[in-house]
Amino acid sequence: MSAGVVAIAVVPDRRIGTSLWELYEIAIACAVFGNPQPDLADPWYELRLCGEAGPGVFSLRTEYGLEGLVGADTVIVPSVPDAVVEDGEEVPPELVDALRAAAASGARMVSLCTGAFALAAAGLLDGRRATAHWQHTAQLAARHPGVLVDDSVLYTDEGTVLTSAGATAALDLCLHLVRRDLGATVAGQLARRLVVPAHRTGGQAQFIEAPLPPSDGDSLGPVLQWATERLAEPLTVDDLARRARMSPRTFHRRVREAHGTTPLRWLLQQRVARAQTLLESTDLPVELVGERSGLGTSANLRRHFTRTVGVSPSDYRRAFRRSDA
Template sequence: MNVTARVVALPVTADMPLFEISIACEIFGTNRSELADPWYELRLCAADPGATRVQNGFALHTPYGLDALTTADTVVVPALSAGSVLSGETVDPELLEALKAAHDRGARVVSLCTGAFVLAAAGLLDGRRATTHWMYTDILSFRHPRVRVDPAVLYVDEGDVLTSAGRSAGIDLCLHLIRTDLGAEVANQVARRLVVPAHRPGGQAQYIESPVPRAGDDGLAPVLQWAIQNLDLQLTVAQMAEHAGLSSRTLVRRFHEATGTTPLRWLHAQRLARARHLLESTDLPVERISQICGMGTAGNLRHHFIRSVGVTPMEYRRTFQGQPAPALSAVP
């Protein structure tokens, strides 16, 4: 990026959620030239310059047109409203053309939360890895099959195109941009002022709800309930089939039809869901939780927890119970 002109353009559209706009305005629009000079110059843009009404009754002064995107160093696209995402509302073609022109000219293009749908509509995510809010990753994958959607991470950096996961993950990505542009020390200073971690461990997988899947086959409901009540046992497909009064082969087939997965993978998911619940709601030792969930040892639970959630069980507990991280011992 040109060190003498860190221009960040923010395209604002009607009914846009205020939260992601505020993230970009706070991080790039607040002058912190005492940390790095020059700081960023934020430009609020709209198809019709003047005032743009966003959610919650606010109207933003948007003095720049969309042509300002093509002269910016970075373009940050905030989130779309949930209604726009769910309805598949068409993105303004003028905005899509301005984004493509900005990218073709060499601008770094960034999306926060569901702003990824705008980048995808512009074709900027084709063949790339990207993310968005975990509630909408399946929709993004379905509508834009050429995008390699990663639902687990907080953000994805593809060099000239970057995407963040849901809501506060936009802060993580914006801090990453500062770290890239101005170095870790400046990013750390900004994080301290915002009273947020400079870098969060894990990804948004730790925030995804994991309810018990409901079987479409009512005949499997009793065996599913039985398995959930006996997660501490080392259950096998043969045991589940016997309880259901089916052959193992028939159980596997009907299980896949009802839940979309295999019995053992389903069991594994239920064990992790139980572990998450116990870590959130109890003070039981991790070793005991691993036994209750049928994961065996604490080490085994830790291994699978990191693979699935992205953080250790204790880090997860601290996140959801508000426990402080252990203090570091002073070195004499």
């Protein structure tokens, strides 16, 4: 397990100081990385605020200049000033230089919302998949054609470079970073303390403005909860549709509208998440982890787990095994 130093780049609008959006995203990052959680992981992250306070009603006290980004394990860039996005002004060159230096020193680079414009200006998103708030993704793509912009997701993970959509999607990405660094169990417990889901399925496509479909008063919640309590059973999409009293076609459409993914993909995500918890918290052999998570044989578990998580079940267990399990 590892946490490390998280540095947040504070770049206020020179006209109005720190914007509400930037303050909101900085607060999210501070809540996740800046509050020690010794009962979950010790040591926790070390947080740095780097940059300048700026004028205006909202300002922050920073202990480091932008040079403090170099040497951090993770660098987070929240929203850049509105003028950069709306009026096409250049990202401050001092920020661009600092981001390039931090990336060159080996930092993991992260943007929240329109912070992607800063990473793109530094050339760190060229040839990579990235996102931002859906209201700004078209402009990001037009201004930086070398970036593979995806407006359908809550966040992207390209290994050393990660980006999130707008507003609360910043929390999704921050929890994803905790999950990567400290494991699914720690991320899940932290999410409960923050009163949010540990992993929110679907993407921001479900939030893009569109005519509201008529509501029939039904909720997918009960049937999806029923499914998560029976992941070890051989559930099918038809089983879930019958439980929801819908045709398979209607159920498929409703899940995609609500969660931005297919029922089969949703079910797979839940089973992989269950496997993560079992690998972290039990000594069960891989064969039983596959059975109890509903992924079946050990070969099937390894295939789906590695494809989704990025490492094999055995490597994941070695990295995130809880010492008290």
